[in-house]
Amino acid sequence: xxxxRDRFAFLGREFLTWLWFASETNNGFIAVPELGNVRVxxxxxxxxxxxxxxxxxxxxxxxAPSQTEEARTALRVGKKVARARLLLDxxxxxxxxxxxxxxxxxxxxxxxxxxAGDDAMKTEERLRLLDEIENIVxxxxxxxxxxxxxxxxxxxxxxALRTWVQEVAA
Amino acid sequence: xxxxxxxxxxLRFVSADLPDGFEVRFCDALNNHAFxxxxxxxxxxxxxxxxxxxxAFEANFEPPTLVDSGGHMxxxxxxxxxxxxxxxxxxxxxxxxxxxxxxxxxxxLSKKERDQLxxxxxxxxxxxxxxxxxxxxxxxxVSTGEVRLAATSKAVAxxxxxxxxxxxxxxxxxxxxxxxxxLRGLKDDEIDALALLEPERFHLIRR
Numbered sequence: 255x256x257x258x259r260d261r262f263a264f265l266g267r268e269f270l271t272w273l274w275f276a277s278e279t280n281n282g283f284i285a286v287p288e289l290g291n292v293r294v295x296x297x298x299x300x301x302x303x304x305x306x307x308x309x310x311x312x313x314x315x316x317x318a319p320s321q322t323e324e325a326r327t328a329l330r331v332g333k334k335v336a337r338a339r340l341l342l343d344x345x346x347x348x349x350x351x352x353x354x355x356x357x358x359x360x361x362x363x364x365x366x367x368x369x370a371g372d373d374a375m376k377t378e379e380r381l382r383l384l385d386e387i388e389n390i391v392x393x394x395x396x397x398x399x400x401x402x403x404x405x406x407x408x409x410x411x412x413x414a415l416r417t418w419v420q421e422v423a424a
Numbered sequence: 425x426x427x428x429x430x431x432x433x434x435l436r437f438v439s440a441d442l443p444d445g446f447e448v449r450f451c452d453a454l455n456n457h458a459f460x461x462x463x464x465x466x467x468x469x470x471x472x473x474x475x476x477x478x479x480a481f482e483a484n485f486e487p488p489t490l491v492d493s494g495g496h497m498x499x500x501x502x503x504x505x506x507x508x509x510x511x512x513x514x515x516x517x518x519x520x521x522x523x524x525x526x527x528x529x530x531x532x533l534s535k536k537e538r539d540q541l542x543x544x545x546x547x548x549x550x551x552x553x554x555x556x557x558x559x560x561x562x563x564x565x566v567s568t569g570e571v572r573l574a575a576t577s578k579a580v581a582x583x584x585x586x587x588x589x590x591x592x593x594x595x596x597x598x599x600x601x602x603x604x605x606x607l608r609g610l611k612d613d614e615i616d617a618l619a620l621l622e623p624e625r626f627h628l629i630r631r
Contacts, residue, residue: 261619262600262601262602262618263601264623264624265601265618265621266601268623268624271626305623329626329627330627331627332625332626332627334626352433356601357435357600358436358599358600358601358604359433359434359435359576360432360433360434360435360436361433361576362431362432362433363431363432363433363434364431374492374493376428377428377492377494377498378492378493378494380427380428380429381427381428381494381496381563382494384427384432384563384572388436392604392607392608393608395604395605396604396605396608396609396610399605399610399618402621403614403617403618403621412624412626415624415626416626416627419626419627420627
């Protein structure tokens with residue numbers, strides 16, 4: 255069940271950290287090819303961890319955990335986001351999901367209110383909404399990976415991220 | 425709470441391609457690996473098998489209703505366990521041991537008698553107990569091969585993968601940080617190239 259989990263775990267943590275950075279520096283919106291602008295907020299609970307064999311973690315529970323001093327200090331000492339609760343808006347639709355950076359496990363997924371009538375139609379609509387939230391999360395991740403693997407595109411983002419880490423923590 | 429209602433937590437997998445005419449073959453497979461109740465008279469402690477999505481006590485699958493109009497197969501993995509906790513077994517055995525000694529007018533039972541008594545007590549307790557039932561929802565999209573399992577525990581995921589591969593004789597892969605890229609259209613060589621990346625440091629870089 256590993257999917258090279260240990261070797262590439264850093265990619266998941268960098269993705270969630272970039273998501274925090276990108277949402278803060280673009281008024282909460284991230285442009286995703288084929289989807290448009292996705293609004294991303296961090297909700298309720300945020301866990302940051304250091305890399306390496308002995309992992310030190312910081313978990314923050316608050317209404318806006320990414321705004322807390324504790325979370326920002328954790329960034330400054332080199333921790334990255336390991337688990338986050340994401341509030342995602344695409345158009346009129348609002349989704350929530352707890353995401354684990356290493357496994358991409360979806361936890362406590364909340365979907366928009368169903369519009370359909372009978373049970374079969376509700377099930378069909380619900381499955382379409384699950385497809386949609388997966389598409390949003392996967393597309394955000396692919397957007398990050400495409401950026402990350404293109405050194406020319408990534409280099410200015412890396413510098414901006416480093417500046418942001420020092421600024422938010424200051 | 426689950427795939428069709430309320431909040432849901434789940435793991436994602438992707439199966440190998442489905443064969444032509446899979447409905448009949450998969451119904452047979454599901455029926456062959458359907459859930460059967462634990463016989464309390466036996467020593468079986470764990471039983472698993474498939475049940476229908478809408479009824480935990482119904483394990484009969486039929487090809488015309490296997491795939492819904494949206495192209496999904498919905499069913500559940502039922503895992504029952506019937507185990508007598510050690511503390512319970514020990515307490516009841518001690519009580520029976522005492523009563524047996526009084527009846528036989530002896531100070532204590534031999535080791536062989538005590539072992540036999542323990543087995544008898546365990547049998548009696550199993551007949552008085554209900555199995556613990558676990559129902560795990562499964563959603564299999566037949567056009568994409570993507571599978572959702574409404575569980576996050578490694579133990580349940582392990583049971584599920586084993587049951588799935590034995591039942592359908594189809595390989596199932598977890599959707600993790602690399603597999604998801606393949607699902608979303610990245611090519612193999614683009615994914616392989618990620619092996620060259622090293623973790624970034626975003627903090628305290630001073631020049």
